[in-house]
Amino acid sequence: MTEALPSTSNPNQIWIYDTTLRDGTQREGLSVSLEDKLRIARQLDQLGVPFIEGGWPGANPRDVQFFWQLKEEPLKQAEVVAFCSTRRPHVSAAEDSLLQAILAAGTRWVTIFGKSWDLHVTEGLKCSLEENLEMIRDSVAYLRSQGRRVIYDAEHWFDGYKHNRDYALKTLAAAIASGAEWLVLCDTNGGTLPHEVSSIVRNVAAFISVGAHSCAPLPIPQIGIHTHNDSDTAVANAIAAVMEGAKMVQGTINGYGERCGNANLCSLIPNLQLKLGYKCLADAQLPQITEVSRFVSEVVNLAPDEHAPFVGRSAFAHKGGIHVSAVERNPLTYEHIQPEQIGNRRRIVISDQAGISNVVAKARTFGIELDKQNPTARQILQRLKELESEGYQFEAAEASFDLLMREALGKRQHFFxxxxxxxxxxxxxxxxxxxxxxxxxxxxxxxxxxxxxxxxxxxxxxxxxxxxxxxxxxxxxxxxxxxxxxxxxxxxxxxxxxxxxxxxxxxxxxxxxxxxxxxxxxxxxxxxxxxxxxxxxxxxxxxxxxxxxxxx
Structure with missing residues (x-):
């Protein structure tokens, strides 16, 4: 495991924090067994994800067993992280059973979340604003005293900041003063827009910079971002935060999560690494991301989104004849990256919108060389259009199209x-x-x-x-x-x-x-x-x- 987390000599390093196994499993209709969680964790470890949030120890027997299993057979690269809330009101951190369970998980890193929004303090926790600050201070300090490194998730951060800026900043100051190494700003309701994220993260960065000297000799915390997709801007919001200085991005594979889901790491990582020059994964590991996306969807028994950006089966599929002709000459004409960079591949789709270029390119994928000037190629195209007009759909049945081509070429073997x-x-x-x-x-x-x-x-x-x-x-x-x-x-x-x-x-x-x-x-x-x-x-x-x- 990496010993130097979270400091790095690379200013463009972004620490990926995967919460598929905790936040992702809150998606409606998604259920995983202990074995499922272990298989996904090991796949994420191979991908090179530095932080993997395993669950909330003590919340259910499965999560307890998960951390026990990983003690016996540790991951090779990643830090597995236990998740919990701050202590409960009017109970010391040392006496709170929630924090005892998180210590029993035996992880080096722990993530605790606390309330940033005064509305949640008074209406949810039913305690005073000062008591909430003491809960944050006490919980972080206690975990640090027990040798744990702490990631502090500021729950409902953006709503809290917009409703009571001064109090929200006090909650961060409490975490900083107690030794939290990461301050993760959470858009828990998923309603914040990118321009708001940019402005608020910029202000938080300035706040930390100004107040850092008062916390010596404690480490100066770094900023992280955790976004939900209720406004369909989770990925954009995370990118906006990174561009304002956030160094940790929390998200899930395929964007799984409660309600509309979390920031989709399968989109975030390629955008950050290939488009913006940040370092998220090793160059040799990035091409694994498509395989990981499909592996996770298979394990959780959810159909993969074929039209998902980057990793979807249709992400680099070309159907229109003009598009196919152009891509055959130069893929940059209709592809924003090389599909091989993220482990995907180009697909030529056959349909009634196909041109001769589709037929020739598709034939090549089946090991059949056709020339555009070959009359048989035109015959195949004509037959394709006739059958599609009758209701056939060859873009979804490529095996039937392969047989159709071989029939036209006199190469189809009839076994019976x-x-x-x-x-x-x-x-x-x-x-x-x-x-x-x-x-x-x-x-x-x-x-x-x-x-x-x-x-x-x-x-x-x-x-x-x-x-x-x-x-x-x-x-x-x-x-x-x-x-x-x-x-x-x-x-x-x-x-x-x-x-x-x-x-x-x-x-x-x-x-x-x-x-x-x-x-x-x-x-x-x-x-x-x-x-x-x-x-x-x-x-x-x-x-x-x-x-x-x-x-x-």
């Missing part, structure tokens, strides 16, 4: 031929039974196969029947899974005769691919997508086998 299928669902007292029976008839290697299988619904039954018929010929199919199934009605005004689009996502343990089917018959659309999903998986397996045999 479907002769027909039937799906039967029993009715029980007027309700559809959950089990369905599918029968498929197909030809494989000149042999006619008739097979049936049951499933939890017609699509599952059809999928199982196909696998059952094919697995003896292609054993690798046993490794394929149907991982997602989406249905959209394309023309709802047509009622039950409406055209349906089905997207099926499949996986084989290390790859995922999506195929599409369109038909007025939902089973027909599902059949198209499921069949292409199996075919594409077989093609991937065959290509992998070819690579292996060639390399050996």
């Amino acid at each position: 031929e479907i002769k027909g299928f039937q799906v039967h669902c029993d009715l029980v007292e007027g309700r559809t039974n959950t089990n369905a029976l599918a029968t498929v008839k197909l030809t494989v290697s000149g042999q006619d196969i008739l097979e049936a299988a049951e499933g939890n619904g017609p699509v599952a039954a059809l999928d199982r029947a196909l696998r059952k018929a094919l697995v003896n010929f292609y054993p690798q199919i046993a490794q394929f899974e149907l991982s997602d199934y989406k249905v959209r009605i394309l023309d709802g005004h047509s009622g039950t005769a409406a055209k349906t689009r089905v997207l099926v996502e499949s996986k084989n343990g290390h790859q995922r691919w999506t195929t599409v089917g369109v038909s007025p018959n939902i089973l027909e659309a599902s059949y198209q997508a499921v069949v292409e999903g199996l075919e594409y998986g077989l093609m991937l397996h065959m290509m992998a086998e070819t690579v292996l045999s060639t390399s050996s």
